[in-house]
Structure formats: C-alpha cells, structure tokens
C-alpha cells in the first residue's frame with residue numbers, strides 16, 4: 503500500500519525513499535504522519551524479509567526548506583496528558599521500527615530538523631545533511647521536552663553534557679557543528695546531490711553481505727542499552743551464529759578462491 507496522504511514512498515534500484523510530505527507545515531509530525539509512517543514501516547518490515555522490496559532506505563523531507571520541523575505544535579495545543587503520552591509512544595515506536603529494519607537507513611536532512619525532526623533523524627543509522635541543514639531540540643522554548651527519543655539518543659550520539667547544553671538552550675545547531683560533534687557524517691551542496699550520494703552509497707554497501715550488515719546493526723543497536731560485558735556477550739553469540747549463515751561461508755570461501763563473493767543475504 504503506497505496510498506498515504508502525508509508520505510511518499512518510492513523504490514528505485516532496490517533503494518526505498520520515504521519522503522515526509524506536508525510542506526505547508528514544514529513536514530511537521532502530526533498524529534496522521536506518525537500513524538502513516540507506522541503502517542508503512544510495519545508493512546515494509548513484513549514484506550522485506552527476503553529483501554524483495556529494498557536493500558536500503560532513505561528518510562527525507564519534501565522540498566528544500568525542511569526535513570521535519572518537529573512534532574506538530576498546533577495539534578499538541580489541544581492534547582490531554584494521556585493523548586500526549588500516546589503520541590510520544592507512537593513516535594517512539596517509529597524510531598524503534600527504523601532501528602529494527604533489516605536494511606540500513608540514512609536520514610537525508612535538508613533544512614530544518616528540529617525537535618521531532620532531529621529525533622527521527624537520530625533513529626536512522628546515520629545522517630547526511632545539506633549545507634543548509636539545521637538541527638536542534640527547541641522543545642523547552644515551548645514549555646515541552648523532547649518526546650520521540652531526544653532525551654535519550656542525543657546523549658548517546660554526542661555525549662550527555664553536549665546534549666544537555668543543546669537541549670537546555672534549545673539553540674540551532676548548524677550543519678558544520680553537527681558534523682564536528684558526530685551528529686552528521688557528510689555534508690552536501692544540494693538535496694539532489696545528497697540523495698544521489700545516499701543511493702549510491704547504500705547500493706555499494708549492500709554488495710557486502712546484507713545478512714552481516716543486519717547483524718552488525720542489530721548488535722550495535724542492542725549494545726547501546728547494555729553494559730560493556732553484556733554487549734560483548736551479545737557480540738560473541740552473534741559472531742558464533744553468523745558462522746551458520748550462507749553469506750559467511752560464501753564470503754570467506756570467495757576470499758580464499760580469489761573471486762568476488764555472491765551474497766544472498768541468508
């Protein structure tokens with residue numbers, strides 16, 4: 503089903519592009535956007551077990567001015583505390599869905615990635631930005647706090663003290679600074695150039711073993727919540743289990759036989 507009002511989903515050369523498409527509100531995350539994103543991500547997860555839809559995903563925003571300018575502020579003005587908690591949980595579920603997909607996801611940030619926008623970008627595997635990209639968690643300016651994972655993920659990405667300074671001030675973080683602090687991995691002149699690079703990069707990356715990438719993603723994300731010894735235990739188990747995979751057998755055999763491996767993702 504690609505029949506969404508607030509999202510566009512296209513697949514080309516095995517790379518899927520999810521575009522949040524609410525330009526009149528700078529792609530702000532309303533309940534409808536989150537519900538549609540939830541449906542899309544669940545369907546993708548179910549149907550892509552054998553990589554029949556895509557081997558990589560990109561999350562971006564329609565037009566040049568904004569990636570996502572945050573949660574929808576107008577919608578929040580009438581929410582009760584219970585409704586707001588459910589809204590946060592729905593947004594958080596979507597961040598966890600991105601982290602649980604079997605393909606790498608790159609956030610391609612054009613313009614504003616504020617509040618919920620920064621939070622959605624942080625749940626992707628990594629972030630690209632155009633030279634006009636702007637990040638921030640400005641919720642305290644509205645009497646709010648981040649609700650789609652920003653109080654947790656920003657600290658893990660840039661360190662707790664820097665994350666506090668950014669969150670308490672609500673200030674904008676320009677793309678150069680975002681790269682310096684590890685939030686953004688690469689900066690591009692234009693949105694088109696960024697999207698092309700992301701597509702090329704994902705296609706190249708997925709010539710490596712898709713199964714191994716999935717396992718690396720799973721273990722790295724799980725390790726985020728664990729102590730070093732628990733994390734190393736998860737790693738050792740996964741390292742052992744991967745020896746039963748076709749991709750591991752093919753990859754190591756191909757090296758010894760001095761030929762290119764043909765991975766199946768199994």
Ligand code: CAA
Pocket residue numbers: 526527528530531571572573574575576590593614616617618619621640641644646647648649650652
């Ligand atoms: N929610 C709803 N509508 C929004 C929006 C948002 N987060 N951000 C922008 N819009 C709307 C504006 O209301 C405006 O609509 P109208 O034309 O109908 O008035 C339209 O998008 C264009 O925006 P501006 O005229 O404000 O554009 P600008 O270029 O002057 O400013 C901006 C751009 C600096 C990004 C400014 O729009 C802004 O500050 N937006 C809000 C950013 C923000 O605070 N985000 C955090 C939200 S809270 C949150 O995300 C909570 C959470 O973690 C769960």
